[in-house]
Amino acid sequence: MTLGAAGAALGGAVAFGWSGRAVADALSGFGLGGAGDLANPAEIRSVDGTLTATLKPTLSQALVDDKPRKLRRYNGGLPGPTLRLRPGDAMNIRLENALPPNPLPVPDLAEYPGLSAEDICGPPGNSHVAPHDLNTTNLHFHGLHVSPKGRSDNVFLTVEPGQAFNYRVQIPDTHPVGSFWYHPHWHGSVAAQIGSGMAGMILIEPEDYVPPGLPERQIIIQTVIGSDAAAFDDPRQFMSLSAPRIFTLNGQYRPTLRLRQGERQFWRLLLANDFQFCPLDFKAMGLKAIVVGRDGTPLREPVEVDSLLLSPGNRTDVVVEGLAPGLHDMVRQPYRHGLVDLDARTIARVHVEPGKKRSRLMPARAATPPDITDAEIVRKRTVVLGERRDRRAVFDLAFTIDGQSYDPDVWHLEPKLGTAEEWTFVNTTAYPHPMHIHINPFQVVAISGEPVPERPWYDTFVVPAAGTLTLRSRFEDFDGDFVTHCHILPHEDAGMMMNVRILP
Ligand SMILES: [Cu+2]
Numbered sequence: 491m492t493l494g495a496a497g498a499a500l501g502g503a504v505a506f507g508w509s510g511r512a513v514a515d516a517l518s519g520f521g522l523g524g525a526g527d528l529a530n531p532a533e534i535r536s537v538d539g540t541l542t543a544t545l546k547p548t549l550s551q552a553l554v555d556d557k558p559r560k561l562r563r564y565n566g567g568l569p570g571p572t573l574r575l576r577p578g579d580a581m582n583i584r585l586e587n588a589l590p591p592n593p594l595p596v597p598d599l600a601e602y603p604g605l606s607a608e609d610i611c612g613p614p615g616n617s618h619v620a621p622h623d624l625n626t627t628n629l630h631f632h633g634l635h636v637s638p639k640g641r642s643d644n645v646f647l648t649v650e651p652g653q654a655f656n657y658r659v660q661i662p663d664t665h666p667v668g669s670f671w672y673h674p675h676w677h678g679s680v681a682a683q684i685g686s687g688m689a690g691m692i693l694i695e696p697e698d699y700v701p702p703g704l705p706e707r708q709i710i711i712q713t714v715i716g717s718d719a720a721a722f723d724d725p726r727q728f729m730s731l732s733a734p735r736i737f738t739l740n741g742q743y744r745p746t747l748r749l750r751q752g753e754r755q756f757w758r759l760l761l762a763n764d765f766q767f768c769p770l771d772f773k774a775m776g777l778k779a780i781v782v783g784r785d786g787t788p789l790r791e792p793v794e795v796d797s798l799l800l801s802p803g804n805r806t807d808v809v810v811e812g813l814a815p816g817l818h819d820m821v822r823q824p825y826r827h828g829l830v831d832l833d834a835r836t837i838a839r840v841h842v843e844p845g846k847k848r849s850r851l852m853p854a855r856a857a858t859p860p861d862i863t864d865a866e867i868v869r870k871r872t873v874v875l876g877e878r879r880d881r882r883a884v885f886d887l888a889f890t891i892d893g894q895s896y897d898p899d900v901w902h903l904e905p906k907l908g909t910a911e912e913w914t915f916v917n918t919t920a921y922p923h924p925m926h927i928h929i930n931p932f933q934v935v936a937i938s939g940e941p942v943p944e945r946p947w948y949d950t951f952v953v954p955a956a957g958t959l960t961l962r963s964r965f966e967d968f969d970g971d972f973v974t975h976c977h978i979l980p981h982e983d984a985g986m987m988m989n990v991r992i993l994p
Contacts (some may be wrong), residue, residue, distance in 0.1 A: 522705045522706075522707060522755070524748070526746055526748070527745075527746060527747065527748045528707070528709075528739060528740055528742060528745040528746065528747050528838070529740065530572065530706075530707060530708045530740065531567070531569055531570075531571055531572045531690070531691070531708060531710065531740055531741075532567065532571045532572070533571060533572045533573075533574055534571050534572070534573050534574070535574045535575070536574070536575035536576060536579045536580075536581075539576075539578065539579050539580065540579065540580050540581075540582060541573055541574075541575045541579060541580070541581045541582065541583075542582045542583075543571065543573060543581070543582075543583050543584070544565075544583070544584045544585075544586060545564045545565065545570060545583060545584070545585050545586070545629070545672075545690075546564065546565050546585075546586040546587075546588050547562055547563065547564055547585075547586075547587060547588060547589050547627055547674070547683070547688055548562070548563065548565075548566060548588045548589065549561070549562050549589050549590055549625070550563065550566060552568060552687075554568070554714055554736055554738060554741075554743055555736050555743040555744075556743070559714070561686045561687045561714065562589060562624075562625075562682070562683050562686040562687065562688055563686070563687045563688060564688055564689075564690060567741065568687045568712070568714070568738065568741030569687065569689050569690045569691070569710045569712060569740065569741060569762060570672070570688070570689060570690030571690055572690060572691040572692070572693060572708055573672070573690065573691070573692045573693070574692075574693045574695075575661060575692075575693070575694055576661075576694065576695065576696055576697065577661055577662065577663050577664065577665040577667070577694060577695075577696070578661060578662070578663040578665075579661050579694075580658060580659065580660050580661065581631075581657065581658070581659040581661070582656065582657070582658055583629065583656070583657040583658075583659070583672075584654060584655070584656050584657075585627070585628070585629050585649055585654060585655045585656075585657060586654045587625070587626075587627050587649045587650065587651050587652065587653055587654065588651075588652075589625035589627065589651045590625055590651060591625065591651050591652070592623045592624065592625045592626060592650075592651065593723070602881055605881065605882075618677065618678075618895055618896040618897065618898070618985055619880050619882050619883040619888040619889075619895045619896075619984050619985045620678075620725065620882055620883050620884055620983070620984065621678055621679065621681060621682055621725040621728075621729065621884070621980075621983045622678045622679070623676075623678055623679055624678075624679045624682040624683070624723060625651045625679070626648060626649070626650050626651070626676050626678070626679055627649050627674045627676050627679060627683060627688075628644075628645060628647045628648060628649050628655070628674060628675055628676045629655075629657055629672055629673075629674065629675070630643060630645050630672065630673055630674070630675035630928070631643045631659060631670065631672050631692065632670060632671045632672065632673060632803060632926070632949070633668075633669075633670040633671070633785055633786040633805070633931070633949045634659065634661070634665075634670050634692070634694075634786075634929075635662065635665055635666065635929060635930060635931070635966075635967065635968075636659050636660065636661060636662070636665075636929070636968070637659075637660070637968045637970060638928060638929050638968060638970040638971060638972040639968075639970040639971075641655075641656065641657050641658045641659075642657070642658065642659045642660070643659060643928065643929065643972070645675040645676075645677075645928070645972065645973060646898075646971065648676060649676075661694060662967065665694055666694075666786055666787050666788065666856070666857070666858075666859070666931075667694060667695045667696070667699060667783070667788055667856035667857075668693075668694065668695070668783045668785075668786035668787060668788060668805070668807060668856075669691060669692070669693055669708075669758045669760060669783070669786060669805040669807055670691070670692040670693070670694065670786045670805070671689055671690060671691050671692055671710075671760055671762055671805070672689070672690050672692055673688055673689040673690075673762065674688050675973075677896060677898070677982070677983065677987065678983055679983075680979045680982055680983055681725075681728055681729065681764050681765075681979035681980045681982070681983045682725070682728055684762070684763065684764050684979055685713070685714070685715045685728045685733075685735075685763070685764040685765070685979065686714065686715065687712055687714050687741075689710065689712065689760075689762035690710070690762075691708050691710055691758070691760055691762075693708075693758070694786070695856075696854070698854060699853055699854050699856070700756055700853050700854075701851050701852075701853070701854070703849070703851055704754060704755070704756050704809075704849070704851040704852070704853070705749075705755045705756065706755070706756045706758065707747070707755055707756065707757045707758065708740070708758045708760070709739055709740065709747075709757055709758065709759050709760065710739065710740055710741075710760045710762050711737065711738070711739055711759065711760065711761050711762065711763065711768060711800070711837070712737070712738050712741070712762050712763055713735035713736065713737055713738075713763040713764065713765065713766055714735065714736045714738055715727065715728045715733050715734065715735050715736075715764075725884045726884055726885070728764070728980070729884040729885065729980040729983075729984070730885070730980075731765055731766070731827060731830060731832075732830075733765075735763075735765070735766060737822060737835060737837040739837065739838050744836065744837065744838055744839065745838050745839075746838065746839045746840075746841050747820070747838060747839070747840050747841070748840075748841045748843065749810070749812045749840075749841075749842060749843070750812055750842070750843050750844075750845035750847045751812045751813070751814075751815050751842055751843065751844050751845045751846070751847065752811065752812060752845060752846060752847040752848050752849065753811070753812050753845065753847045753849055754809055754810065754811045754849040754850070754851050754852075755809070755810055756807070756808075756809055756853055757807070757808050757809075757810050758805065758807050759800060759805060759806045759807075759808065760804075760805045761800035761801065761802055761803065761804050761805075762803075763802050764802060764978070764979040764980065765802060765978050765979065765980060766802070766822075766825075766827075766832060767799060767800065767801055767802070767825045767827065767832070767922070767924075767952075768799075768800040768822050768825075768837075769797060769798070769799045769800070769822065769823040769824075769825055770797060770798055770799075770800065770820070770821075770822070770823065771796065771797040771821065771823055772795065772796060772797060772798075772808075772810065773796045773797070774818065774819070774821065775818045775819075775820055775840040776812065776813055776814035776815070776816055776818040776840060776842045777810045777811065777812065777813060777818075777840065777842070778794065778810065778811040778813050779794065779795050779796070779798075779808050779809070779810050779811075780792045780793065780794050780795075780808065780809045780810075780811075780852070781793050781794075781795055781798065781806055781807070781808045782807050782808065782809060782852065782853055783805075783806070783807035783856075784804070784805065784806050784807070784946060784947065784948060785804060785805055785931060785947065785948045785949045785950060786805065786931065786949065787858060787859065787931050787947035787948075788807075788855070788856040788857065788858050789858065789946075790858045792809070792852065795808075797823070799952075801924035801950055801951065801952050801977065802924055802950070802977045802978060802979070803924060803926050803949075803950040803977040804924075804948070804950050807853070809851075809852055809853070811849070812842040812843075812845075812847075813842070814842060815842050815843065815844040816841075816842060817839055817840075817841050818839065818840045818841075818842065819836045819838075819839055819840075820836065820837055820838040820839060820840050821834050821835065821836050821837065822834065822835045822836075822837050827921065827922065828919070828920045828921035828922060828955045829920050829921070858947070859931070859947065859964070861933065861945060862910045862933055862962040862963070862964050866909075866910040866964065867910055867911060867912050867962065868906070868909045868910065868911060869905070869909075869911045869912075870911070870912045870913075870914070871903065871911060871912075871913050871914070872913075872914050872916060873891060873892060873902075873903075873913055873914070873915050873916070873974075873988075874890075874891070874892050874893065874915075874916045874918060875889070875890070875891060875915055875916065875917045875918060875919060875923050875925075875953060875976070875986065876889070876890040876891075876893065876918045876919060877889050877890060877918075877919050878890055878895075880895070880985075883984050883985070884980075884984065887984060888984050888985045889919075889976065889981045889984045889985045889986035890985060890986065891974075891985075891986060891987070891988045892988070894988075895984070895985025895986075896975075896982075896985045896986070896987040896988065898989070900988075900989060901971070901989045901990070901991040902988040902989060902990070903974075903988070903989075903990045903991070904990075904991045904992075904993050905965050905990070905992055905993070906965070906992070906993045907965055907966075907967075907968075907969045907992050907993065907994055908965065908966070909964075909965055910962060910963065910964040910965065911962070911963060911965070912935065912960060912961070912962045913960070913961055913962075913963070914936075914958055914959070914960045914961075915953045915958060915959045915960075915961075916953075916958050917953040917954065917955060917956060917957055917958065917959075918956070919955065919956070920955050920956060921955050921978075922952045922953065922954055922955050923952065923953045923976040923978060923981060923986065924950050924951065924952045924953075924976065924977045924978060925950065925951065925952075925953055925959065925974065925975070925976060925977070926949060926950040926974070926975060926976075926977045927949060927963060927974045927990070928949075928972035928973055928974070928990075929968055929972050929992075930963050930964060930965055930966065930968075931947050931948065931949045931963070932947070932948065932949070932951075932961040932962060932963040933945045933946070933947055933961060933962045933963075934946050934947075934948060934951055934959065934960075934961055935960045935961055935962055936958075936959075936960040937954065937957065937958070937959060937960075938954055938957035938958050938959075939958060945962075950977050965992045968992065969992045969993060969994040970991070970992055971989060971990070971991050971992075972989075972990055972992075973987050973988065973989055973990065974987070974988055974990055975987035975988070
């Protein structure tokens with residue numbers, strides 16, 4: 491399908507995320523999305539303050555790394571379309587669940603002596619330590635500071651195959667400027683659906699945020715699983731760290747990203763995946779890198795970095811500059827995942843073409859929230875992350891928060907609207923857990939007891955193996971119910987999630 495046809499099928503205003511200059515560059519055979527260069531995803535923009543879109547998950551065959559794989563995707567694309575809007579806009583999103591009906595669970599009772607089928611699977615939708623009903627879905631707007639209630643960022647909604655739901659999300663006028671994303675969040679099918687490709691970017695910024703002449707790249711890194719349909723419906727195929735995952739950028743396998751020496755490009759990196767971390771080394775790509783925002787919160791001052799770590803769910807907005815001419819590998823650097831070493835993996839190539847360009851362009855400055863002070867903290871809490879054996883879970887391994895796997899009827903934490911709290915996550919397991927808190931971003935205060943003086947803002951941050959993470963969050967603007975969970979989605983589906991209620 492051509493991008494134009496995709497645009498017509500999306501039912502909204504569609505544009506490419508390129509400036510006029512970039513389009514001219516592309517036509518001349520150079521520049522963003524030009525010959526041999528990675529293109530941005532199709533884009534839907536708000537019109538007169540409202541963004542209207544239809545997201546339609548389907549299960550269909552796709553060619554990834556030249557092999558056919560059966561994937562769950564939005565609108566037949568990998569990733570879904572980028573949604574671009576401004577602070578103060580509203581999103582009207584119709585979610586049409588066109589996935590096939592859920593097969594009835596058929597447990598192999600011989601594997602579970604002494605347990606009945608109901609013990610293992612529970613009534614439909616009622617097993618909280620194992621994947622189930624992989625075609626049931628809903629939507630989460632990851633990182634958005636919006637209401638968690640009603641038709642907004644409400645992850646307690648259920649959209650069954652054949653059903654549709656009209657979301658309406660009002661973005662506040664004061665919403666932070668940056669990169670966000672949407673993905674399904676129905677407890678039990680999250681790992682299968684995001685691991686299969688259901689994700690897309692959301693950009694919130696004023697019209698003049700990215701100056702003309704600074705090409706903007708959206709780089710959506712996914713780690714797609716699936717060799718055939720049968721395999722992908724078996725949770726044992728996607729619940730493991732060592733499952734065969736294919737790194738794609740904007741749905742492309744090992745693409746090339748081109749820029750000229752001395753040229754600047756604005757890269758919006760999103761790790762939209764289920765399990766594996768992605769450390770990146772810009773120096774090794776022949777690039778200078780200046781970070782301007784993380785997880786949808788602008789930095790107070792841009793920071794030059796050599797490398798960065800993306801945890802599943804993280805975004806980093808970074809201005810890169812071509813330094814060293816040549817063809818460089820973009821490598822997912824080795825990562826020590828608890829007791830397991832993840833190898834280096836080439837995920838793309840960066841072609842810095844020799845040139846004399848000199849660009850000093852940067853995105854416009856945008857407001858950072860004020861630091862959360864000691865005086866604001868009304869309560870300090872400790873939250874313990876753990877694991878336990880549970881025969882209902884895949885590989886018999888369930889995950890816990892404060893000793894309990896996810897229970898939809900229990901509200902662990904009930905902060906009051908208009909206050910701020912300090913939470914320390916204590917990781918009693920031998921694996922890192924990137925914890926994500928919905929609705930409000932947080933400031934990282936300390937890692938394993940070591941203070942972090944710059945107190946960076948994130949919405950997802952790793953609690954080290956056998957370590958701790960101390961963070962502060964301010965519960966502003968929105969009361970209501972949401973969740974906190976590990977963004978290793980097989981851990982979430984195996985119980986590492988808890989409810990939070992902001993009391994009015
Ligand atoms: Cu985890």
